[in-house]
Amino acid sequence: DIQMTQSPASLSASLGETVTIECRASEDIYNGLAWYQQKPGKSPQLLIYNANSLHTGVPSRFSGSGSGTQYSLKINSLQSEDVASYFCQQYYDYPTFGGGTKLELK
Amino acid sequence: QVTLKESGTGILQPSQALSLTCSFSGFSLSTTGICVSWIRQPSGKGLEWLADICWDDGKGYNPSLKNRLSISKDTSNNQAFLKITSVDTADTATYYCARSDSPGAQYFDYWGQGVMVTVSS
Numbered sequence: 001d002i003q004m005t006q007s008p009a010s011l012s013a014s015l016g017e018t019v020t021i022e023c024r025a026s027e028d029i030y031n032g033l034a035w036y037q038q039k040p041g042k043s044p045q046l047l048i049y050n051a052n053s054l055h056t057g058v059p060s061r062f063s064g065s066g067s068g069t070q071y072s073l074k075i076n077s078l079q080s081e082d083v084a085s086y087f088c089q090q091y092y093d094y095p096t097f098g099g100g101t102k103l104e105l106k
Numbered sequence: 107q108v109t110l111k112e113s114g115t116g117i118l119q120p121s122q123a124l125s126l127t128c129s130f131s132g133f134s135l136s137t138t139g140i141c142v143s144w145i146r147q148p149s150g151k152g153l154e155w156l157a158d159i160c161w162d163d164g165k166g167y168n169p170s171l172k173n174r175l176s177i178s179k180d181t182s183n184n185q186a187f188l189k190i191t192s193v194d195t196a197d198t199a200t201y202y203c204a205r206s207d208s209p210g211a212q213y214f215d216y217w218g219q220g221v222m223v224t225v226s227s
Contacts, residue, residue: 001169034213043202043217044153055215087153091212094166095143095155 002026002090006098012106019075021101023088028068032092035064035073038100039084047086048073080105108132110142110203110218117224124190124223128203135181137161139209142186144177146199147220154199158212159186193225 003026013019023033031051036044046055048064051071061076075082083105088098114126126144133140141160147153157167157177167175176189186203200222204214 032211036214043204043220044214045217046213046215049208049213049215050211089153089213094168095145095212097153097155099152 002029002093002096004088004090004096004098006088006101008101009099010102010104012104013078014106015078015080017078019078019082019103021073021086021088021103023066023071023073023098025069025071025090025092029090029092031067032090033064033066033071034089034091035062036087036089037082037084038087044087075103078105108205108216110205110216112201112203112218112221114201114221114223116222117226118193120194120225120227121192122225124188124193124197124225126188126190126201126203126221126223128186128188128218130184130186130203130205130218133205133207134184135159135161135179135186137207139207141206141212142179143204143206143212143214144186144188145202145204145214145217146197147202148199155212156190157188158206195225197223198225199223 005024033051035048038044052064086101110130141158143158144156159177179186200220202220204217
């Protein structure tokens, strides 16, 4: 199976700041990568698919990039409603998820 | 409007079988490209994909759990089912069903609210 290593595990940032979360795959996943946001007590919500495509209705301050084994999620101008956990997921092989990043406000 | 909702046994004893139902609306499992997956998440931990079933009755299973999983669907009634045999405490988690609609691209654009399952003696 393809292992997904996500970093950092937790992150503290200020309102208006730019935040970047990284995800590394154990082998090339050819842009088969999605990012999800999960708020406490809620189900995950799709943000990004195909590494850099913004899902319908997702604010444009969210963006994804990367290729090969290295991918990142960037949040520009952090808002209070962005406080959540974020997960990457590869689908080049059967789906596997990163361990998650918990984003808090500083 | 796409919605999914999970239901199933809330508390089980070790060695019992877990049966889960995903009832959905706003799409059909007979439409080309549509699949429904089961994904679980132990409290405070990460996500684990378990299995999926697709419009063409194709099925996929997580290799580490394949021997214990069985997925099926009732297209007419817009439901998908998952059975997990011989549960133990490690199966305690919130179980989600989720939809994917791009053939060959298993990312999940709609999720259910989840159902909590506890395995305890």
